Amino acid sequence: VTMRQVVVVGVILLVALSCVVAASSPLSGYSGARDSFEQRFVKRNGTYDLFSLIPGRCPTCVSFGDVLSEIPDGPAGQAFLQHFAEALFKQTGVKIPTWVLDLFFEDASVLLNFLQFSVFEMYAAIEAINLAYQAGEISYTPPPVDVLPSGFDLANSLSFPLNMSWYYPGPPVQLAPHLWQGFIPGNASMDVIRSEIVMSLVFNQLSNNSHLRDSDSHFSVVYNGKSYSAIDDLLSALMANNHSVTTWITWRAVDFFGYRTKTASGEWREVPVPVMIDTGVYDKQGRQAVVPAIHDEIVIQIKSGPYTKGTAFNGEILWYSGNTGIGFLARDLYDYGAWVGTRDEQPLTGADAVRFAHMAGVFSDVLVQSAIVNKLYGGGYGATGICVDSVAVVEHVAFNSFTLYPMLMEKYLVEPLVQQYYALGNRDSKYFYQLLQSVYILKPDIYNDDPTKPKRALRSISQWPAGKEPFQCVVDAKQILAGH
Numbered sequence: 001v002t003m004r005q006v007v008v009v010g011v012i013l014l015v016a017l018s019c020v021v022a023a024s025s026p027l028s029g030y031s032g033a034r035d036s037f038e039q040r041f042v043k044r045n046g047t048y049d050l051f052s053l054i055p056g057r058c059p060t061c062v063s064f065g066d067v068l069s070e071i072p073d074g075p076a077g078q079a080f081l082q083h084f085a086e087a088l089f090k091q092t093g094v095k096i097p098t099w100v101l102d103l104f105f106e107d108a109s110v111l112l113n114f115l116q117f118s119v120f121e122m123y124a125a126i127e128a129i130n131l132a133y134q135a136g137e138i139s140y141t142p143p144p145v146d147v148l149p150s151g152f153d154l155a156n157s158l159s160f161p162l163n164m165s166w167y168y169p170g171p172p173v174q175l176a177p178h179l180w181q182g183f184i185p186g187n188a189s190m191d192v193i194r195s196e197i198v199m200s201l202v203f204n205q206l207s208n209n210s211h212l213r214d215s216d217s218h219f220s221v222v223y224n225g226k227s228y229s230a231i232d233d234l235l236s237a238l239m240a241n242n243h244s245v246t247t248w249i250t251w252r253a254v255d256f257f258g259y260r261t262k263t264a265s266g267e268w269r270e271v272p273v274p275v276m277i278d279t280g281v282y283d284k285q286g287r288q289a290v291v292p293a294i295h296d297e298i299v300i301q302i303k304s305g306p307y308t309k310g311t312a313f314n315g316e317i318l319w320y321s322g323n324t325g326i327g328f329l330a331r332d333l334y335d336y337g338a339w340v341g342t343r344d345e346q347p348l349t350g351a352d353a354v355r356f357a358h359m360a361g362v363f364s365d366v367l368v369q370s371a372i373v374n375k376l377y378g379g380g381y382g383a384t385g386i387c388v389d390s391v392a393v394v395e396h397v398a399f400n401s402f403t404l405y406p407m408l409m410e411k412y413l414v415e416p417l418v419q420q421y422y423a424l425g426n427r428d429s430k431y432f433y434q435l436l437q438s439v440y441i442l443k444p445d446i447y448n449d450d451p452t453k454p455k456r457a458l459r460s461i462s463q464w465p466a467g468k469e470p471f472q473c474v475v476d477a478k479q480i481l482a483g484h
Contacts, residue, residue: 050276050290050473051112058339058470061270062261068108070178077105080176088114091256091323092122092275093129093382116276116290119406119445126382126408133377140377143324148201153222155311157198158191167197167333172260172268179271183258188315188332196315196330199302203317203328206231207361210428211369211421224310230427232358235302238313239354242305247353249391251296251404252340252463256323270337272470277406279457280448281481289477294460296320296391296404299331299344300357319360321390323381326371327364339470341463346399360394362431366421370413385409388460389442396438405456406445415439454484 053063071077081104085096096114103110117125132138144166152160172182186193202221209218209229218229224241228234235245259271274292281289297320304312316331336342348356367390371380385393389407396402418439422432443450450456458481461474469475 049109049112050116050471051272051274052472053272053339053470054472054475057468058270058272060338061272061470064259064271064273065109065112067179067259067261067271068111071104071108071176073105076176080179083175083181084111087257089129090378092117093125093377094121115273116278118278118280119408119448122277122382122406122408123446130377130383134375138377142379145204145325146197146201148198148205148219148221150219151222151227152202154198154202154313155222155224157195157311157313160194160198162194162197164194167330168193169334175259178261180260180262181258182260183255184335184337186332186335192315193330193332195313196317196332199313199315200317200328200330202234203231203319203357203361204364206234207327207364208368210362210365210426210431211417211424212426213424214426230358231361232354235354235357236351238302239350241309242307243313244301244303244305244349245353245357246301246303246347246349247356248299248301248344248347249296249395250299250342250344251294251460252336252342253292254295255337255340270339272337272339274471276473279405279453279477279481281454281457281484283480283483287476287480289454289457289480290473291405291457291461291477292471292474294404294463295322295387297387298356298360298391298394300328300353319357319364319391319394320387321364321367321381321385322387323378326367326379326381326390328361341468341470343463345403346395348398352398356394356398359397359431359435362428363390363394363435366414366417366435370417373417374413376413380413382408383410384413389444393435393438393442396441397434402442402452403456403459405453405460407442408446409439409442409444411439411442411444454481457481 049065051064053061071080081101085101089095094114100110129138133140144163146162146166148160169183169185172180174180205219206221206229212218220227220229221234223234223237226237228237239245253274255273256275257273259273261269261271263269276290277293279289279291297318300317300319302313302315302317304314318329318331319327367380367384370376370384374380376383386408388404389409392402392404392407415436418432418436422429422436445453458478461477464470464474469478
């Protein structure tokens with residue numbers, strides 16, 4: 001198979017997929033509908049490998065391309081390719097054809113072509129995987145979680161029988177010579193982690209009450225002898241008992257794969273595998289800003305004080321829409337690699353933080369219900385938005401701005417449910433009303449008509465200060481985007 005044949009077949013596949021998408025969603029009007037795989041196979045960036053690390057910028061890292069070049073041709077190599085293809089499909093909806101995998105042992109960099117996407121390609125892949133799921137061609141099993149009984153007493157958080165194997169990262173698993181997969185465990189004590197997991201379950205189950213009528217039966221928890229069936233009421237009770245509540249938004253480059261390698265002396269090294277996104281923003285020389293995809297989340301920090309009585313809670317809970325679920329999670333389960341960078345913004349405290357956390361829970365319920373009603377793959381991840389636009393909607397309510405890139409929400413899957421739940425007139429109707437306004441204003445990047453895109457894309461890579469960017473494409477993207 002020649003590279004030219006790969007390009008031609010790729011174009012045919014994408015055009016065919018575009019026809020399917022055009023018949024079923026608003027994507028038909030997107031000006032990039034004729035984008036092809038040709039640019040990615042023939043040019044990619046044109047001057048350098050997007051995925052190579054700038055020397056000296058990340059001393060604890062090894063370039064993915066360098067590791068790929070050491071994958072041997074044989075059973076071990078074939079097993080890795082199968083793993084990578086399956087992982088990419090689960091994360092992005094992109095299926096790598098067998099004839100492309102066959103090229104790997106001639107040119108290992110062929111896999112890198114499937115880690116760079118235009119926004120249209122991301123939409124097309126999401127649409128395709130949902131069509132396949134709805135047609136019964138593929139299946140999806142949600143990750144298992146423990147379920148708390150209604151009336152659960154938070155005083156029993158540490159004694160609740162959690163299945164920790166469902167949450168805590170296991171040891172690295174070897175995929176091929178010189179390559180392992182394993183996410184980095186957090187450094188907090190197991191008591192803190194267990195408390196955070198239980199509180200995240202509490203928040204998730206309380207958020208599921210949001211779409212119910214006031215007269216319906218609601219999940220509740222007990223704190224210091226009193227019953228609560230809403231996140232804001234529970235957080236307010238914690239504050240009244242000398243706890244502080246603080247929220248903020250944090251983001252970093254997304255690490256879907258968690259790859260690692262070892263030095264000759266046995267020391268672990270990170271293997272950065274970013275997903276690159278074409279922004280469609282160019283400079284006068286025709287260079288396009290290509291940026292690593294980010295992950296962002298809301299952090300909810302709760303701390304007890306010297307006058308807290310009875311049950312105290314100290315920990316941090318996350319909220320976002322992710323490929324393994326939508327809602328609240330324990331923050332200290334994981335630590336993060338040096339290459340991803342981190343930036344914290346938009347802090348809130350006290351009553352404002354309580355409203356922000358509750359708003360996230362209400363929106364979480366909308367996204368969960370949308371996946372059920374519309375029969376969406378992966379809990380609706382991608383179709384109802386990714387982490388960026390799930391957080392963006394809640395952020396807009398509090399700060400009246402959308403700040404990160406890209407936003408992928410197919411609004412016709414979300415907006416009708418927000419309207420329906422607002423019409424219930426229940427205790428959360430004021431939250432649904434504010435969410436409805438923000439969802440209405442949000443402009444998905446598929447339409448390529450939002451003048452704030454360059455600014456949002458630039459902010460999305462600001463977690464790396466000047467001189468700390470691990471990839472040359474980030475350095476270039478900052479220059480290109482700053483000129484718009």
